[in-house]
Amino acid sequence: MTESNTRHGYAESLQVFYRQGITRDISWRLAKLRELKKAILSRVESINKxxxxxxxxxxxxxxxxxxGVVIGEIDYHVKHLRRWAKGKRVPTPLPFLPSRSRIMYEPYGVVLxxxxxxxxxxxxxxxxxGAISAGNCAVLKxxxxxxxxxxxxxEIVAAVFDxxxxxxxxxxxxxxxxxLEERFDYIFFTGGPRFGRQVMEAASxxxxxxxxxxxxxxxxxxDRDANLEIAARRVAWGKFLNAGQTCVAPDYVLIPAEREAAFVAAVKRAIQLFYGExxxxxxxxxxIIHQEGTxxxxxxxxxxxxxxxxxxVDVEDKYIAPTVLTGVEPDSPIMREEIFGPVLPILNYKELDEAIDFVNKREKPLALYYFGPSASAEKVLKHTTSGGACINxxxxxxxxxxxPFGGVGTSGMGKYHGKASFELFSNLKSVVISPTFIDNHFRYAPYKHLKLIKKFM
Known part of the structure; x- marks a missing residue:
């Protein structure tokens, strides 16, 4: 066997379990998901601490x-898993009848x-x-x-899973x-683009x-017609949630210059409303997670x-106040990397096309946010690319x-959440079942019925 076909260490120990076939049983998967929910709910206080x-x-x-997000995800999978796992029948081209075709969902195996x-x-x-729902074994890091x-x-993993x-x-x-030196059947990574490249290189x-x-x-x-008071509250909430350490946090705001002062004032009011004076x-x-990040x-x-x-700023306390910057140049240091913190730069534009062009000249984002009328919103959605988007x-x-949630381009690849998670961690196996009581000669040489085949294919 070549090295690429061998398994060792951590991955192999889970492969032994996977090959027993236990994880393929839908009832067993559902039981594990319910046990996971129970284990989480019994430790809410510990998780909060x-x-x-x-x-x-x-x-x-x-x-x-x-x-709450995790509990909701478990409930959603428990409710729908049996239906998802049934797979689905698909049509079969006429020349291949009376064969039947369907798509089966099978687990990948051991995922990292x-x-x-x-x-x-x-x-x-x-x-x-998603990995458990689809029937996989998993290594968590x-x-x-x-x-x-x-x-x-x-504690949760030890209490629920073999x-x-x-x-x-x-x-x-x-x-x-x-x-990453080992061979897994699937790798799921959440993090920054720099390390993401290393993960992809190792997987290759x-x-x-x-x-x-x-x-x-x-x-x-x-937009000029945006409701600034509501927009400011929703932007401030999204930006300063988790002190800005959110992959889909609004990274910067593009706004017409004449509306900038009113927006800044509204954001300041929102910060006071959320966090006090x-x-x-x-x-x-x-x-912030550590002093280096601060x-x-x-x-x-x-x-x-x-x-x-x-x-x-208080480096020792790892504290950075909710902050707004104006007069930010497009090529300034803060516009060259993901901020991942509670600092909101504001840049100006004159016409909406200019804002769209500004976004399109940069890497494709994980999320895009637009505040304004629906007609212009459709224009923004049609003329930009992003992993996801919110209007207002x-x-x-x-x-x-x-x-489904995920990125595009340098913001990521692959989508998960809900049914998308089940499908992400499943191999979609194409299956054709052909009977033997009849043999369709249309497909065999010397192709006497080629005109008929062309008509129905």
Whole structure:
């Protein structure tokens, strides 16, 4: 056997379990999903404490963006899994009748899930639910930057799953590299584009299919006719949620110059409404994951535009106030990379076509947001490309189980959530079943009925 066809170490131990065929049973999968939900609900207090310790995430935000999302995803899969797993019949071309054709959904086998630190509970559990629902075994690699949440995750995994079914490995980048040296049947990675390229390169050595959930600079276009008060609240909510450490957070705002001052004032009011006069004292305002990240954001903030809202920094507390910048140049440092923090640059445009052109000259974003009338919204949607979009809102498309979520171009590849998760972790096997009581001679040489075949194919 060649090296690319061998398995060893972590992957092989789960392959032994997978080859027993246990995971292919739909009732067994459903039982595991229900057990997972029960284990999570019995540890809500522990999860909340862990998220507070890792990110100073409030109980309300933890439920809205982590625990509640995961419970909803489990419920959705439990409700629909039997129907999804049945597969579906498809038509068969006339020359191949009386054969029957259908699509079967089968698991890939053993999948590797590499999760980030910004939503350390949701972003490992959501893909795991899809992997289990589709009948796979899974190796989980949580982020080392969220150790308290990782500890609770380990307790949940140990309580619900056989170690041959789901295994979790802690550690830093060295552990990730060791896992990537092995041959998995599928790799699911959430993180930044730089490491995403390394994951894809490692996967290519074994021709392993991958899903990359990355990120990028998600633009927010504010039209002249936008309701600025509502727009400011929804942009501020989406931007400062989790202190901006969200892959689909509005990265920057494009707005006509004459509306900029009113928008800034409205954002300032929204910040006060959410977090009070002094956000550092608010129990609802998250912290940056580590001091290095705080310093990076501070450097970006001080090298681009002018601070008109916020700007306060406490590196030791890993705190950066909700901040708005104006006078930002398109080529400034903060516009060259994903911000991933609570700093909102504002740039000006004259006509909507200029804003569309600005977006299209940059990498394709994970999300795009537009505030304004529906007619112009359709124009923006038709003339831009993004992984997802919201009109007159931000972020909420991610929470709809009926919508597939994922990127395009450098913002990622592959879609998940809801049914899309089941399909993502399933091999769509094309099956044709042909009877033997009759043999259709149309397909055999010397093709006497070619004219008839041309007519019906």
């Amino acid at each position: 862990a998220l507070w310790e890792d990110l100073r995430k409030s109980e309300g935000e933890a439920y809205l963006t982590e625990i 899930i590499i999760a980030p630190w910004n939503y350390p509970f949701q972003l490992i559990m959501a893909p795991l639910i 949580p982020s080392p930057f969220a150790p308290a949440t990782t500890k609770v995750l380990g 170690p041959g079914h789901v295994a979790m490995f802690e550690g830093d980048g060295e552990m990730v590299n060791r896992l 050595r074994h021709l392993t299919p991958v899903t990359l959930e990355l990120g990028g600079k998600s633009p927010c276009i504010m 002094n956000p550092v004292e608010s129990p609802n305002y998250t912290r 310093k990076r954001l501070m450097k970006l903030m001080h090298s681009s535009g002018q601070v008109v809202v916020g700007g306060e 809102d931000t972020i909420i498309h991610v929470g709809n189980f009926h919508l």
